[in-house]
Amino acid sequence: MTVRVGVFGLLGSGNLGNDGSLEALLGYLRGAHPDVVVDALCGGPEAVSARFGIPATRMHWNRGEYRTASRAGAVVTKGAGKAVDAFRTFAWVRRHDVVIVPGMGVLEATLPLRPWGFPYALFLLCASGRLTRTPVALVGVGAAPIGSRPVRALVRWSARLAAHRSYRDAPSRDAMRAMGVDTSRDEVHPDLAFALPVPQVDAPSPGLVCVGVMAFHGGNDDRARAEEIHRRYLDGTIRFVRALVEEGRRVRLLTGDGVDAAVVDAILEAVDSPRVTAARTDSLADLMRETAAAETVVATRYHNLICALRVGTPTLALSYAAKTEALMARMGLDAFCHPAREVDADRLLEQFRELEKRAPELRRTLVERNRLATRQLDDHFTLLTMSLALREAR
Structure with missing residues (x-):
């Protein structure tokens, strides 16, 4: 049947x-x-x-x-x-x-x-x-x-x-x-994206930081303050990227939705440095390849974070919802969350430097947590097959 x-x-x-x-x-x-x-x-x-x-x-x-x-x-x-x-x-x-x-x-x-x-x-x-x-x-x-x-x-x-x-x-x-x-x-169970295969990539590029951005204007209850929230998020992110460039770092900007392009353009114009480039990504596989090539990632969009964590790259989250904190805690990086509504570039830099300091330890943690996430999703798919009509397809 x-x-x-x-x-x-x-x-x-x-x-x-x-x-x-x-x-x-x-x-x-x-x-x-x-x-x-x-x-x-x-x-x-x-x-x-x-x-x-x-x-x-x-x-x-x-x-x-x-x-x-x-x-x-x-x-x-x-x-x-x-x-x-x-x-x-x-x-x-x-x-x-x-x-x-x-x-x-x-x-x-x-x-x-x-x-x-x-x-x-x-x-x-x-x-x-x-x-x-x-x-x-x-x-x-x-x-x-x-x-x-x-x-x-x-x-x-x-x-x-x-x-x-x-x-x-x-x-x-x-x-x-x-x-x-x-x-x-x-x-x-873990997000379904943890069931996706991890692309094969070369070793991370020394000093490269991926920064995942978002056309962030707050949530459904923040419509009256949407522009204020967006401006604060954008200004803090620009200051953070500029500080990395002034330290001689290379920055790769990532998006997760077509509406994020305007944020990328604003950062490129404000920082105005050949050290800042933008990636073209059409799938989560593309995002995983980009984040795997970086030594560290700082990102806002939920699935930018998942891709970075899935490939085992130490990641700092600009958090705008409880789902971000839950994801980071599941992967053992709950200490590395920063509020997207109140981006403080100086504080963000402090957290980023701590992330880099602990990078070897965090990479080991991510390997273990990814193995667990894969097993949990396999179990859930099996349960789904048993509870729905899919079992009749065999």
Whole structure:
């Protein structure tokens, strides 16, 4: 019997972390269940089909879903799109034996988020799964406390309607429990990206520092202060990069989403040194190769951090959410977190020098923690196979 598996999420939309989670899931399915037929309902279907070789359908009927609607016609189109999406999502879900949401922070609002965007789409998915009796599995997802009542309600009901839930860290499970979801049977395991293979690279380049940047404006509850938060983050990061250059260091700037390009441009212009270059990265494999080539990494985006830790490079996190602290603690580097909202270049430099001082010890720690993370993910994938219809694909 051929099992039809659907994957869902903001995939193919420019976020390398989201696509990395899909890559990890597909790697497992293709290795353990080669007869499974997979397709996607996602944000960027053309990109997903081109890169992963699976059929893909656009998540939203309205192509302008994430653009602000200021004219009456655009408002009407958006409203009509919500109704159309309900029917489209239901029809898509019922064609599958199981639907999987692979990783991603689908149950959080640590970045700006509107209730009728992705939270509504996720609710439609989980409600359709319950109505069609198609199991919807939220696998290794992220969650966080949510201040907005509409977003919180949609997220809570999505989680309750899902047939399977697991989380990438304990704070995510705690957040869902605090929202009133019964998490007594929910598992916690490392982020799905830890299942990705590590590229073979040469030895680190002496003195090279990778700095992963982000178009950071605070979270969903920080909209009124967004520009102030962004300016403080950018100014502190520029001062830090300039200080490294003045010490004769080479700096390689990394991104994790297309929106981060403006931050890279601002740093290149402000520091204005040939010692600062920007990497072009199209996948987590590219990010892993870049971070493996560095002696140390300082990064903000969650999956920039994962890539650096996955290849065993000592890393300092500019933290903007509990998921960062949880990740760094899991990998034994919880002492090396710095607040992204209050970047203090002098303090950051002190932490960076301590990171370099302890680098040999930290590399050994990361080898051990990566081995453990790989084993834990293998166990979870086995559990997932047993609890869903995937076992029938063999």
